Amino acid sequence: MGGKDTTGESVYESTNPARPGEVVARVGLADAAAFAAACRTAKEAQREWAKVPAPVRGRVIASIGRLVEANAESLARLVTREIGKPYAEALGEVREIVDTCDFFLGEGRRLYGQTVPSEMPDKNLFTFRNPVGVAAVITAGNFPVAVPSWYLVPALLCGNAVVWKPAEYAAASAEAMYRLFAASGLPDGVLNVVFADGAQTFAGLELALEEGSVHKVGFTGSSEVGRKVGELAGRHLQSACLELGGKNPMVIMPDADLDLAVEGALFSGFGTAGQRCTSLGTVIVHESVHEEFVERFARAAAAARIGDPEQDVLAGPLLDQKFADRYEEYLTWIQPHHEVVSGSTGRITEDNPRGDFDGDGGLYYHPVIVDGVRPGDRLFLEETFGPIVGVTTFSTLDEAVELANRPGYGLSSSIYTTNPKHAFRFREGISAGMVSVNNSTSGAEAHLPFGGNGKSGNGSRQSGMWVLDQFTRWQAMNWDFSGRLQKAQMDVAEIVPDLEFRI
Ligand code: NAD
Numbered sequence: 001m002g003g004k005d006t007t008g009e010s011v012y013e014s015t016n017p018a019r020p021g022e023v024v025a026r027v028g029l030a031d032a033a034a035f036a037a038a039c040r041t042a043k044e045a046q047r048e049w050a051k052v053p054a055p056v057r058g059r060v061i062a063s064i065g066r067l068v069e070a071n072a073e074s075l076a077r078l079v080t081r082e083i084g085k086p087y088a089e090a091l092g093e094v095r096e097i098v099d100t101c102d103f104f105l106g107e108g109r110r111l112y113g114q115t116v117p118s119e120m121p122d123k124n125l126f127t128f129r130n131p132v133g134v135a136a137v138i139t140a141g142n143f144p145v146a147v148p149s150w151y152l153v154p155a156l157l158c159g160n161a162v163v164w165k166p167a168e169y170a171a172a173s174a175e176a177m178y179r180l181f182a183a184s185g186l187p188d189g190v191l192n193v194v195f196a197d198g199a200q201t202f203a204g205l206e207l208a209l210e211e212g213s214v215h216k217v218g219f220t221g222s223s224e225v226g227r228k229v230g231e232l233a234g235r236h237l238q239s240a241c242l243e244l245g246g247k248n249p250m251v252i253m254p255d256a257d258l259d260l261a262v263e264g265a266l267f268s269g270f271g272t273a274g275q276r277c278t279s280l281g282t283v284i285v286h287e288s289v290h291e292e293f294v295e296r297f298a299r300a301a302a303a304a305r306i307g308d309p310e311q312d313v314l315a316g317p318l319l320d321q322k323f324a325d326r327y328e329e330y331l332t333w334i335q336p337h338h339e340v341v342s343g344s345t346g347r348i349t350e351d352n353p354r355g356d357f358d359g360d361g362g363l364y365y366h367p368v369i370v371d372g373v374r375p376g377d378r379l380f381l382e383e384t385f386g387p388i389v390g391v392t393t394f395s396t397l398d399e400a401v402e403l404a405n406r407p408g409y410g411l412s413s414s415i416y417t418t419n420p421k422h423a424f425r426f427r428e429g430i431s432a433g434m435v436s437v438n439n440s441t442s443g444a445e446a447h448l449p450f451g452g453n454g455k456s457g458n459g460s461r462q463s464g465m466w467v468l469d470q471f472t473r474w475q476a477m478n479w480d481f482s483g484r485l486q487k488a489q490m491d492v493a494e495i496v497p498d499l500e501f502r503i
Pocket of ligand 1: 141143165222383
């Protein structure tokens with residue numbers, strides 16, 4: 001509290017998914033009242049923080065970036081240990097925080113408003129970006145430090161206070177990140193971390209919204225919970241920033257470089273064990289190259305290294321037991337009309353090994369490629385967070401776009417083609433917020449808008465200058481120095497044209 005972690009009665013143990021017996025962090029979970037109290041603390045602290053000049057807040061962001069950079073390896077190792085993300089990827093994730101700080105430290109000296117001409121003389125118009133107030137930020141744990149930084153850094157820079165509720169299974173990473181932010185000299189109460197389960201978070205958020213101590217909700221997680229959080233915010237006349245799930249399509253045209261497409265499908269399908277919001281959902285491949293693509297993709301998946309995330313592997317274990325349980329349920333969606341072309345499915349164990357790897361007791365799963373997926377299948381329509389990729393075919397580009405849009409998500413998408421016309425047609429037709437050409441569905445950069453449409457979100461965007469609209473509200477000011485009351489639309493000089501004039 002007051003800028004420190006809130007601890008509560010019930011205790012949660014975050015464990016290492018590569019060695020589930022190993023506890024990485026033990027945290028007390030807060031109840032709804034404690035969540036709401038943290039929001040009140042933040043509200044109190046925000047008033048003073050907003051008075052700190054934006055360039056000075058930018059210096060604090062610069063310090064956060066330096067601190068994270070100096071601690072990059074230890075933070076990445078902790079991420080690897082806590083959620084099983086391969087170390088190279090975890091280091092990239094930490095780099096993303098530094099990139100985000102690099103972008104926003106300069107924003108402290110911009111945060112531009114405008115001067116706008118008035119329709120009347122002796123009158124000036126201005127716009128200002130005002131901080132929103134308190135941002136309540138709830139995040140998933142598959143990107144336990146980068147995704148939170150997309151909220152925390154711009155929110156703080158803009159003069160807001162934050163109450164952050166990380167995913168429980170990423171508690172140690174969140175705690176470390178909090179400590180790095182706190183070391184920048186942020187005043188007490190400006191950034192608060194609350195560990196709580198979903199139900200208490202929801203109830204606490206409701207309390208805080210009723211009390212008027214939360215002015216912006218940021219939520220990154222499943223579409224199902226995002227819908228509830230969005231409804232709650234809407235009832236309080238707020239528009240939440242919702243960053244939700246994805247069922248990301250990859251279209252492969254007959255003119256594609258198939259080697260490149262296979263590499264992209266492998267990375268976005270099975271990298272991070274398929275647990276990115278931007279992970280590949282379904283490959284939509286032209287019927288003329290379908291057979292060849294599937295054969296090469298299956299071969300690449302079979303050769304990929306899965307194992308200890310501290311080593312050089314494509315994928316480590318699933319994030320946590322909850323995700324392993326859910327993933328096993330997705331495997332039951334495989335139907336008799338499907339063909340699994342990747343060999344074994346399910347958890348990697350002594351009885352179900354992957355080559356000479358028996359899983360070491362960790363939450364490791366075989367990567368699964370399911371061919372013959374049809375548009376009515378659950379596997380085609382719903383997000384399957386984990387290492388499973390569907391494959392279906394198309395004959396025309398219009399059909400491919402229709403298939404790509406059908407699940408109703410709209411986060412990321414990709415097309416492999418050597419024809420620019422195909423790339424631009426696809427871009428126009430696809431409903432996703434992000435489009436890759438000859439690149440996988442994953443791989444956001446810190447200064448491009450990130451976000452989705454449909455079931456992937458409500459159109460909010462993070463990153464770069466676009467996120468400023470989440471954490472500031474425009475204020476319009478007019479200043480009349482004419483010394484008399486000039487009425488807009490009425491006391492406006494008119495210059496009369498001769499509209500009958502013809503040459
Ligand atoms: P989740 O929705 O179950 O949980 C996300 C967060 O919300 C967690 O901190 C959780 O404790 C909290 N939560 C759960 N129930 C809640 C409730 N009723 N009220 C308030 N908070 C609640 O998501 P998950 O399964 O942990 O994470 C995976 C999902 O997140 C996937 O769908 C993935 O695609 C999505 N995701 C999206 C993005 C993005 O930027 N679009 C990024 C990462 C993950």
